[in-house]
Amino acid sequence: MIEHKEKFDAYTQLTTSRSQIYLINKDSDKWQRPNQMFHKNRDKSKWCAFHGDHGHLTEDCRHLKDNLEDLLRRGYFSQYKAQTKEGDLAKTANRNVQSRISEIHVISGGPIHGGSVNGVKASLKGFRHQINFNESMQWRRPPIMPAMSFTVKDAEHVIYPHDDLLVVTLKVSNCLIHRILVDGRSSANILYLSTFKKLMIGPEHLKPVRYLVIGFTGASVTPEGLVCLPVQIGDDVEARDVMTEFLVVDVPGAYNAIIGRPFIHDVQGIISTYHLTMLYVSNLGRTTKLKGNQEAAQSCYLTTLKQPAKRMPVEEVNPLTRKQRRDQRRALMNEAENEKEEEMMQVSMEELEARPEDTPRPQPDGETQQEMLAEDPERTVVVGTDMDPKARINLVTNLRENADVFAFSADVMPGIDLAVMVHRLNVDITVRALKQKK
Template structure:
């Protein structure tokens, strides 16, 4: 038919060809017909040009059009089988061009290849491709997990008051038969933190602490040395939906508005789901879903306490600074041992001056003045 052609080089049998295999497309020995890449490329090209449509798998919608599996035109005539051939020869009429038998195909990018990673010659690229070892990975089957009840949030879980509230999630926990309030739920913390005052109020001793060699680092990058770590049994929820699990706390000896920070490790072990809008967290229990609700009043009191601590720190800094200045005024200021002269640092700003000793050698005085003028922003 003349629609398939390939160069004569394809007919040459490679020196390492397998004489037992035969290709009916070329025809020649060396490879099977099913392995012939040239044939596959030609078939793909013919499909893109509109040929071989009768061999392509059609959708159910096309099968429902009629017994001949063809789409009928408005006048009842089927599609012209010679349309692909006419389109190839440029003999389509205006009507045939205006009514194509199939929508135009979109351009597809399958893969981008090339570049010198595999080598600059075919032999180098083949060697590079075969150098990749592909091993079979055997993975053990997943452990069967117990089916859990779905956790959902509804409008009944919303807190009282206006929405949005912008409050943090502060809940209560039970440790050693003691209810601990001011527990901050913080998904941004990689550790569970217990402050030293809470540690002592729980009746715990330093002998129960395990050594922690890695300091904690906060938002500002400052490091805090820990007192140690302790593992405690924690209970959350209200009966009967209560869950008890062990939590590793890192104890730090600093003052904070909260008693405990519940970080990602404890939250993941709890298997909880948090909703900041509803200001509560829910977790699975053997008899249903448990709920721990946030207390907005306690959260805002923690916020106010933290703000007061910040203000006190600022006042302390100002008081120390003023006290140091007053102490300096009691002592006589140092005076130069030799006479000095004023040197203008910036000619455009005559008020910016420094004093230089007059007893310096001339060359040294010139170098000093040039140096000071070069860094006048520092010395002025």
């Protein structure tokens, strides 16, 4: 067997596998696409997404490994670097990716149809139109999938009678997550905030959402955001890799995550809670089985019963009526207007300058000098220096003796008679005043 020499002496430690990094960023134009493989005796059971051909697994691709390392050293995809000492690179070793996967054990509405009420209405309208269109012509065939069936053998190692849910273990991003509930009634894939933090993914990767998730303890929960993560179900030839959208919620729960209908449909899955088994289609197009953990299912159920007080409070039984909401909005508007009027009353008189900004103030002619009229350095006047010295001395003396009659701002002149100065509005006082609607 030919031993290939590594391009780099050391490779950067990563938080997830190289195949998952490429799967997330495969549409980027930064990749250097490899040449086509021409080997005749290639392994048809192994698929490389980087080459787009059979022969080896994506994780074992040398071209992907070297290309990714080159991009990392040029500053790209830095979010996947492991937190190590500066300049610390992992020595080349042929260890399995499984050894780099951490595990998460016990941690004690969805976007498909629009999420919001208006989005669901629009989706339903389009769905009805599609039904009417398909009825007028030949019905479109669903995606091709192999035949699936459950047998008596699938019931082995299951203790009967039982009413347990299907609880499984999946690889999500860079972690092997246990206690994941497979719920065909859920319209969204749910990832609890405590689990999301364990994945070591920054909150900047969360996409904001505006709709609510209904069903947690009967209350509506606002998600922390939406995140798209790679999920692998099964191992080796039985693996199926899909990019899955999760709604991250901050509520207590006995599970680490909930897999809903979007993920089940993506893997073309069929669930049997009686057999505690899920059938799905692998990457090779074969029918594969995923067994649930009955002990974990009962443990989660026990955790739920032990923590009734930690559940989220139910929303108000009697919500506000339309009139009450309108009155509440009016009260808030009036309060805001009153605060605005108070701010207007607190404006200093110096700011009420009527002179346009593009019109400069008159400037004295010749050289001038500032003279203080009092101990306050801000109460000064400008006097010309080219006037007669005796006249200048007499002028400054007279100004200082009568400094108390000078007003340096409008707010030091209270009590001025209205006959001297007043601002009037050209309106008819006999007309009843009306408040303008906004």
